[in-house]
Amino acid sequence: MSQSASSVVTFPVLFADIGGTNARFALLADAEGDIRHFDTVETRLFPTVEDAIQGAVIDAGAPVPKSLVFALAGPIGEESTQLTNCPWVVTPRRLVERFALEHVILFNDFEALGLCLPGLKPKDLVAVGGALPPERGTKVVIGPGTGLGAAGLVDAAGLWVPVPGEGGHIDLAPVTARDYDIWPHIERAGGRVTGETIICGSGLLRLYRAVAAAGKSFAACDTPAAVTAAAEAGDPLAVETVALFAEHLGRIAGNLALTFLAHGGVYLAGGIAPRIVKVLQQGGFRAAFEDKYPHQGLMASLPTAIIVHDRPALAGLVDFARRPSTFGLRLDGRHWRG
The missing domain is CATH 3.40.367.20 (Hexokinase; domain 1)
Known part of the structure; x- marks a missing residue:
C-alpha cells in the first residue's frame, strides 16, 4: 500500500466506468504502476454494483483495493446515486463497509471523460x-x-x-x-x-x-x-x-x-x-x-x-488519481472516507 504526497486516494485504487449497459473496471497498484484492466461486464448480469465488483474484480484474483474512484452515468447524489439508464444504485457508505475501503470518490461519467482530454x-x-x-x-x-x-x-x-x-x-x-x-x-x-x-x-x-x-x-x-x-x-x-x-x-x-x-x-x-x-x-x-x-x-x-481510445473515462480517472494537483476540483459531496 502506498500513497503519494499529493494524492487524495490510498493505493491500490479500483476504477470503474459504469454506464447504462456496461461496466468497465481497472486497478492501479501505485501511482506510477501499470493499469490492470478487467473484462467488461454487462450491468444486467449483476443485481448490484457490489456484486459486480466481487464477481469481476475480487474473484478474478485482484488485490483488494483501498480506494474506489468511479465514473457513473448520472448526476452524483449526496448519499447515493441512481444511474440514469441502469437499475444499480451506488451507495458509498455501503461500499466502504462491504470492502473495508479508505476512500470512495464519485464522478459523473462525462466529467470523467473531461478529465481524460488533456492526456489524449x-x-x-x-x-x-x-x-x-x-x-x-x-x-x-x-x-x-x-x-x-x-x-x-x-x-x-x-x-x-x-x-x-x-x-x-x-x-x-x-x-x-x-x-x-x-x-x-x-x-x-x-x-x-x-x-x-x-x-x-x-x-x-x-x-x-x-x-x-x-x-x-x-x-x-x-x-x-x-x-x-x-x-x-x-x-x-x-x-x-x-x-x-x-x-x-x-x-x-x-x-x-x-x-x-x-x-x-x-x-x-x-x-x-x-x-x-x-x-x-x-x-x-x-x-x-x-x-x-x-x-x-x-x-x-x-x-x-x-x-477512439477504447477506455477514455477510465483513463481520465487514472490521470486524476496520479496527478490530482493538475485538476481544479472540489471533492465536497463526492468523497467518502472509511
Missing part, C-alpha cells in the same frame, strides 16, 4: 473537418451511447476544471424543411424532443422510424445496430437516418461549443461516434456545427475530433 494522444483521436484540438484551451466532450452525455473542461489559471452537466437533455429543435417533415413523427418522452431523444442508441432507432413514417416507408430495422448496418449496405432510408443523426449531433455539439467557447476543441465520445467516422467526416456534422449565425467564423475555427 494523436493516436487516440480522429479529426473531423480539419486539425486535431490543441493541447490547451477550454474543451467540451459529448457522446452518444446508451444515452447522450456532455461535459466541459475549463482551462483556468493553469488548472483543468471539469464541469459536469446533463447537456444531453437540452431541447433539440427542427431547423431545415426536412426536419419539419420528420419532427411530428418522433416518439417523445414527456412531450419533449431533447438531444437524447434522437442522439443516442435508442434515439437512432427512434429517428429511423420517424424518417420512415414521414416518407410513408416500411421501417424494416428494429435495432440501432441494424440501422447502421443497413446504412453501410446502402439502404436509402438508413443512409438518410444516419446522416441526419450526424447533423443533429453537430447542432447540439455546436450549441455546447458556443456555451463554453471551446477553443480547446469539441470531442465526440461514446459508443456510436467511432462506428460512423466516415459519415461524421462527410460534411453534414461540421456544416451543422458551424451554422450558428452570427458566429459562423468563430465556429469554423473550433476543432472537432472523435475519441
Whole structure:
C-alpha cells in the first residue's frame, strides 16, 4: 500500500466506468504502476454494483483495493446515486463497509471523460473537418451511447476544471424543411424532443422510424445496430437516418461549443461516434456545427475530433488519481472516507 504526497486516494485504487449497459473496471497498484484492466461486464448480469465488483474484480484474483474512484452515468447524489439508464444504485457508505475501503470518490461519467482530454494522444483521436484540438484551451466532450452525455473542461489559471452537466437533455429543435417533415413523427418522452431523444442508441432507432413514417416507408430495422448496418449496405432510408443523426449531433455539439467557447476543441465520445467516422467526416456534422449565425467564423475555427481510445473515462480517472494537483476540483459531496 502506498500513497503519494499529493494524492487524495490510498493505493491500490479500483476504477470503474459504469454506464447504462456496461461496466468497465481497472486497478492501479501505485501511482506510477501499470493499469490492470478487467473484462467488461454487462450491468444486467449483476443485481448490484457490489456484486459486480466481487464477481469481476475480487474473484478474478485482484488485490483488494483501498480506494474506489468511479465514473457513473448520472448526476452524483449526496448519499447515493441512481444511474440514469441502469437499475444499480451506488451507495458509498455501503461500499466502504462491504470492502473495508479508505476512500470512495464519485464522478459523473462525462466529467470523467473531461478529465481524460488533456492526456489524449494523436493516436487516440480522429479529426473531423480539419486539425486535431490543441493541447490547451477550454474543451467540451459529448457522446452518444446508451444515452447522450456532455461535459466541459475549463482551462483556468493553469488548472483543468471539469464541469459536469446533463447537456444531453437540452431541447433539440427542427431547423431545415426536412426536419419539419420528420419532427411530428418522433416518439417523445414527456412531450419533449431533447438531444437524447434522437442522439443516442435508442434515439437512432427512434429517428429511423420517424424518417420512415414521414416518407410513408416500411421501417424494416428494429435495432440501432441494424440501422447502421443497413446504412453501410446502402439502404436509402438508413443512409438518410444516419446522416441526419450526424447533423443533429453537430447542432447540439455546436450549441455546447458556443456555451463554453471551446477553443480547446469539441470531442465526440461514446459508443456510436467511432462506428460512423466516415459519415461524421462527410460534411453534414461540421456544416451543422458551424451554422450558428452570427458566429459562423468563430465556429469554423473550433476543432472537432472523435475519441477512439477504447477506455477514455477510465483513463481520465487514472490521470486524476496520479496527478490530482493538475485538476481544479472540489471533492465536497463526492468523497467518502472509511
